[in-house]
Amino acid sequence: MESRIERIKKHLHSSSYKLTPQREATVRVLLEHEEDHLSAEDVYLLVKEKSPEIGLATVYRTLELLTELKIVDKINFGDGVSRYDLRQEGAAHFHHHLVCIECGAVDEIQEDLLEDVEAIVEKRWNFQIKDHRLTFHGICYRCQDKEE
Amino acid sequence: MESRIERIKKHLHSSSYKLTPQREATVRVLLEHEEDHLSAEDVYLLVKEKSPEIGLATVYRTLELLTELKIVDKINFGDGVSRYDLRQEGAAHFHHHLVCIECGAVDEIQEDLLEDVEAIVEKRWNFQIKDHRLTFHGICYRCQDKEE
DNA sequence: TTCCTTTTTTAAAATGATTTTCATTTTGAA
DNA sequence: TTCAAAATGAAAATCATTTTAAAAAAGGAA
Ligand SMILES: [Mn+2]
Ligand SMILES: [Mn+2]
Ligand SMILES: [Zn+2]
Ligand SMILES: [Zn+2]
Numbered sequence: 001m002e003s004r005i006e007r008i009k010k011h012l013h014s015s016s017y018k019l020t021p022q023r024e025a026t027v028r029v030l031l032e033h034e035e036d037h038l039s040a041e042d043v044y045l046l047v048k049e050k051s052p053e054i055g056l057a058t059v060y061r062t063l064e065l066l067t068e069l070k071i072v073d074k075i076n077f078g079d080g081v082s083r084y085d086l087r088q089e090g091a092a093h094f095h096h097h098l099v100c101i102e103c104g105a106v107d108e109i110q111e112d113l114l115e116d117v118e119a120i121v122e123k124r125w126n127f128q129i130k131d132h133r134l135t136f137h138g139i140c141y142r143c144q145d146k147e148e
Numbered sequence: 149m150e151s152r153i154e155r156i157k158k159h160l161h162s163s164s165y166k167l168t169p170q171r172e173a174t175v176r177v178l179l180e181h182e183e184d185h186l187s188a189e190d191v192y193l194l195v196k197e198k199s200p201e202i203g204l205a206t207v208y209r210t211l212e213l214l215t216e217l218k219i220v221d222k223i224n225f226g227d228g229v230s231r232y233d234l235r236q237e238g239a240a241h242f243h244h245h246l247v248c249i250e251c252g253a254v255d256e257i258q259e260d261l262l263e264d265v266e267a268i269v270e271k272r273w274n275f276q277i278k279d280h281r282l283t284f285h286g287i288c289y290r291c292q293d294k295e296e
Numbered sequence: 297t298t299c300c301t302t303t304t305t306t307a308a309a310a311t312g313a314t315t316t317t318c319a320t321t322t323t324g325a326a
Numbered sequence: 327t328t329c330a331a332a333a334t335g336a337a338a339a340t341c342a343t344t345t346t347a348a349a350a351a352a353g354g355a356a
Contacts, residue, residue, distance in 0.1 A: 018352070020304065040343080055306045060343065076224045081342065098275050109273065113265050118284070120261065126289040127246050127255075135281045136266070141274040166323070168333065188314080203335040208314065228343080229313070
């Protein structure tokens with residue numbers, strides 16, 4: 001955890017940004033909720049618990065900065081808010097998501113799975129892929145069990 | 149074109165909705181811009197050219213209705229507005245997109261390409277896939293030619 | 297240290313997309 | 327033709343996000 005913060009600090013410095021107390025508090029919240037898909041407001045409320053003086057605009061600015069540095073990925077599941085997801089350290093691409101249309105749960109797929117598809121797209125559409133967003137909408141294992 | 153409208157009309161009727169003049173005007177604009185990715189405001193301005201009395205709220209309501217009936221797909225490319233994309237008639241899944249990070253162009257991939265990936269996801273994650281969203285971010289063929 | 301410039305933060309106001317409200321109009325079945 | 331339900335338009339409301347402006351913090355140079 002601490003070493004992860006250290007590396008993020010260096011990452012910021014290498015782009016001449018500072019790891020201010022507010023930024024650190026925000027990053028800690030993200031690290032403590034790796035599995036979640038928090039909105040800016042969600043992050044704000046969590047950061048506020050330990051650093052009550054922080055402002056919402058600062059959280060927005062920090063999330064924007066972390067997105068720019070590819071420390072987090074910004075994603076939109078169609079519910080009107082952007083959500084922020086810590087990127088696995090060293091991951092070349094964003095991971096995938098399973099959104100359940102019954103219960104709203106969001107599960108993650110860390111495996112790449114797209115290597116072949118990307119090879120085809122790069123070749124056939126002559127498109128140089130830098131990143132991707134892949135989300136499946138359907139019924140999660142939990143909701144399937146509930147079905148009659 | 150006319151037959152496509154007829155089928156959409158039947159589709160609405162089968163869910164006991166009417167194809168009002170405003171809805172028809174909206175659908176026509178979408179049909180005339182199949183390749184584009186129009187925002188609600190874009191649609192509104194285009195509909196207004198032929199039906200100046202229409203209201204923006206009606207366009208929003210119509211797009212929501214068409215989305216619910218899976219006649220259009222709502223998509224978000226991260227620029228703060230939702231965009232609406234006519235679904236290919238009879239298509240089981242939404243098509244894919246190539247977003248150029250240089251010029252902003254959005255190109256389409258109509259081929260499925262995900263059959264194998266979906267088979268793996270259904271089996272390994274026990275997730276019953278109903279639809280998907282796949283977008284690649286990268287450099288389009290036009291911008292590659294322009295490089296250095 | 298002290299001074300100075302730059303960066304960052306905060307709270308409040310502004311913005312912009314989307315939704316809701318409500319009075320009015322249109323629709324289609326009886 | 328009549329009438330209840332559905333749909334519309336204009337305006338207001340809502341909500342996420344961004345901008346503004348003044349104050350605070352950071353950190354390098356003297
Ligand atoms: Mn995730
Ligand atoms: Mn498209
Ligand atoms: Zn579920
Ligand atoms: Zn391009």
